[in-house]
Amino acid sequence: MNKIELLAPAGSMESLIAAINNGADAIYLGGNKFSARAYASNFDNETMQKAVDYAHSYNVKVYVTMNTLLKQNELREALKYVGYLYEIGVDALIIQDVGLISLIRDVYPEFELHASTQMTIHNAEGALYFIEKGMQRIVLSRELTLDEIKYISKDLNIETEIFVHGALCVCYSGQCLMSSMIGGRSGNRGRCAQPCRMQYTLQGETLGERKGYLLSPKDTCLVEDIDSIIKSGTASLKVEGRMKKPEYVAGVTRNYRRAIDKVIVNTKFDLHKGRNELAQLFNREGFAKAYLYKNVGKDMMSYNYPKNTGVFIGQVTNSGEVILEENVGLGDGIRFLDDGFTLSKILKNNQEVKEAFIGDKVKLFPTGGYKKGYKLYKMSDKRLYDELKEDLKPYKKKINLVGEIEFKVNAPLCIKTKFNNKEYKVYGEIVEPAENKPLTRERVEEALKKSGDIPYKFDKVFFDVFDDGFIRIASINNLRRDLFDKILKEVSGYRRRRNEEVPKAKNIKSAEELGYIYSCITKEQLRALVEEETVKNIALNVFFSRKNTALNKEDLKNLYEQGIENKNIYLNVPNIIKGEFNYIVKIIDELTPYIKGIITSNAGIIKLFKDKLFIIGDYKLNIFNKEAAEFYAEDVDISSVSLELNRKEIKELMKDINCKVAVNIYGKTELMVSEYCPIGSTFGNKSAKKECSKSCMKDTFTLIDRMNESFSVLADNSCRSYILNSLATNLIEEVEELKSFNISSFRVDFKDECYEEVKEILNQISNKKKNENVKYTKGHYRRGVE
Incomplete structure (x- = not known):
């Protein structure tokens, strides 16, 4: 049996102590900057050094999260901070920004780097790509199945880390722009406003509507699956929760420690009791196993309540009493609806007791507020929390030595x-x-x-x-x-030496200027583009939809065979590719004679075709700085910069750059991409046990938020769902300014536009002026993100 690492979160020194006292092998935490949990307490430099020293005194490793995208003017400070962490003995960094990765490879080549889950590494070729780029460990996307984890970890012998407990993002991490585009708080910068936890209405034009917390997943809990997970060959089991209380960290860590030890050294562990304790600490309408066994339906969602649900203890009877389904004690926190109270008195058989047990018929005080028929939930267990508080004491855990x-x-x-x-x-x-x-x-x-x-x-x-x-x-x-x-x-007190090297020259691919590149997914959009003489570069997405209006590979071949003069054909390849990876590679190979190149941000596809095809990197590469653009320029001909940059940041990025970049000037931003499909799950009754009804092929769907904004919801051939921004970004009038920044490639993406709307945009581009009668957004071009 391979050694497995239990990796626990620490948002504070108390949490770090709690994790170590309960058997964590490693801790991940963030500093005051550059961390994807910007609203956690985090560690200043003095506390960071104390944390590292304290953890190392127990032989516990410390990984620091620097997993945010960095603007050009932040890189110098970030690298300086890396130097500080290097010198105080931090064991590894968890990183998202490839520009920072590139700098660290040059300046601190011995520093261990872990690819954050924010890098969206979700297939074998993508994992190999970043291992070859100098990453020692891959934190896999949460969407992978057990078989996929096993293939990457064991069969390919790649060091991986997976999440086993805690909050689950409905969108692929690193691909979500919803919080950013709606409210300016970027998830890629650690400031997610969690719009997925809000209430929505999903509306079909003919199939009606569904309302609820349609994008809010249950928390993941894989404590029952530890044996299978260890056998998969993954190196590290990660608990989510840097924003959680120290008692939560203590309780979750100890239960996973016991579950691991039961498998590794055959110690006893009451799994039922452990799962109940985990539920008491935090759950959203129970737990789910995420995507471990391909369950991508409604069974993994908490449609009715997006916050901590607590543990159901019983329903109020006609007499105002409750027949308990869980034990309760004085001081416990009780919830009903959105209200609650601290339990101050328990009456059992008209006598006061300090605690009551399953099956007891009791009256709980104070009684004001809840009524007959109300369901009561225990939100906090005083006895459990008092027990866990003991684990917050420093040096409670002892390492036994022989003298x-x-x-x-x-x-x-x-x-x-x-x-x-x-x-x-x-x-x-x-x-x-x-x-x-x-x-x-x-x-x-x-x-x-x-x-x-x-x-x-x-x-x-x-x-x-x-x-x-x-x-x-x-x-x-x-x-x-x-x-x-x-x-x-x-x-x-171990310290590393500073080891600076001269930055290495990068092998930049040469690229030509392309001007405008138009992407489309429907036959009508393609027809509108072909009719326009000024359109020279057309990218077809033949993988997107099963509707009869969708493009397919025959459309692409026919376009080529028509011999349309002066038009270059590209293939738009999905950014997320899992089980269908080999199929898509086969299609690309089949279509290679007909195309000039591909558009994608999938690292696995880039790895396979970097020396075979002209590659345009999609904006989901999350390029925030010049160094990131040059990182990909070793393999990509033209990279599209992030949609989260404003004009000043784009201008700064372009200074002294050694590669070609593109800017998206029109299109509905892809806010979310998810393995979970709200259409199939809410209209098709999709679950682990029932087949999808393919509702996405029968109707057109929009998601409506509490501000009455409407977002198109699309589904692709692999049943992945996409949520598009309510308004199209339109920077047509900014093209001349962008050209002054030395940018000469411009992306125009059509997703749900009809023939007439495509024609309208082409007319605006021709006239260099947008239509004032149509509502658009400039996205982040003027405002940017925090």
């Missing part, structure tokens, strides 16, 4: 021990001949087995020599502390 003692008259007292396969030895005062009563072995052993605010403790003591002698007990205590301090100083 060897030389207690020899007329010689210095000597204590030695082994830790991490290294011997440590200290000498103290001279042991004097006993004038009266000599010290006993028991008294010396008692003094040696003491332990204060330090991780180490002697649980066994052996005497190599023991004479009838005397030494002050205070001297023994001091020498024991000296030995432990010596170990602590070496283990937790």
Whole structure:
């Protein structure tokens, strides 16, 4: 059985201590900047060093999250911070921005780098691509199945990390622009406003509507699947929760520690009790197994309540009593509807009790607010939280050592021990001949087995020599502390050396200027583009939809065979490709004679075709800075910059750049892409047990939010869903300014536009002026993101 790492979150020093006390092998945490949990407490430099030293004193590794996209003017500060983390001994960095990765590879080549789940690595070729780029570990997308995890981890022998517990994003991490486009708070910058936890109405033109928290997944809980997960070959099991309380971190960590130990060393673990405890700590209408077993339907969603649900304890009867389905005690937090109270009195058989148990018929106080028929939930368990609070005490956990003692008259007292396969030895005062009563072995052993605010403790003591002698007990205590301090100083005080190198020259692919590149997904859109003489570059997405209006590979071949003069044909390849990867590669190979190149942000596709085809990188590559553009320019001919940059940031990115980039000037931004399909799940009753009714092929759907904004919802050939922005971004009038930044390639993407709307946009491009009678957005071009 391979060694497995339990990786716990820490949003504070208390959480770090709680995780270590409960058996975490490694901790991930964030600094004050560059972390994807910008609203967590996080660690300033002083606290960060204390955290690293404390963790290392227990042989626990520390990974620091720098998993946000970085603007050009932030890179210098970010690299300086990397240097600080390097020097204080941080074990690895978890990173999203490839520009920062490129700089770290040059300046700190020995620093271990982990590819964040924000990098959306979700297939084998993508994992191999980033391993070849210098990543030591891949944090896989949460959407992978157990078989996919096994193939990447075991069959390809790639070090991977997967999430086993906690909140699940409905969109692929790193691909979500919903919070950013709606409210300017970028999930890629650690400031997600969680629009997925809001209430929506999904409306079909003919099939009616459904209302609820349609984008809110249940939390993941894989504590029952630890055996299978360990056998998959993954290296690390990650618990989500840097925003959670220390007690949550303590409780979740201890249950996964016990589950792992049950598999690895055959210790006992009450799985039912553990799962109940996890549910009490936090759940959203129960738990789900995410995508581990291909369950992508409504079974994984919390449609009715997006927050912590608590544990159901019973329904109020006619008499105002409750027949308990869970134990309760004084001080527990109780919820009904959106209200609640702290339990101050329990009446059982008209007598006050401090606690009551399953099956008891009780009255709970205060009774004001809840009525007959109300369902009551226990939101917090006082006994459990009091128990977990004990785990927040520093140095509660002890590492047991074996001491060897030389207690020899007329010689210095000597204590030695082994830790991490290294011997440590200290000498103290001279042991004097006993004038009266000599010290006993028991008294010396008692003094040696003491332990204060330090991780180490002697649980066994052996005497190599023991004479009838005397030494002050205070001297023994001091020498024991000296030995432990010596170990602590070496283990937790470890520092790396600064190792700067000259940045290496990059092998940039040469690229031609393209002008405008138009993408389409329907036959009518294609017809409108072909009719326009000024359109020279057309990209067809033949993978997107099963509707009869959708493009297919024959449409692309026919377009080529028509021999349309002066038109270049490209293939628009999906950015997310999982089980259908080999099929899509086969189609690209089949269509290669008919196309000039491809558009994609899928790293696996880029890896396979970088030396075979002209590649235009899609905007979901999340290019925020010049270094990121040049990182991909080794393999991509033209990269599209992120839609989250404003004009000043684009201008800054273009200074002294050594590669070609494109800017999207028109299109409905893809806000979310998900393995979960709200159409099939809410209209088709899609679950793990029932087939999809293919409602997406029968109707047109929009998602309506609480502000009455409407977002188109589309589904592709692989039953993935896409949510588009309510308004199309239109930067047609900004093209001249963009040209002044030395940009000469412009993307125009059509998704749900009809023939007439495509014609309208082509007319606007021709006239260099947008239609004032149609409502558009400039996206982030003027405002940008935090």
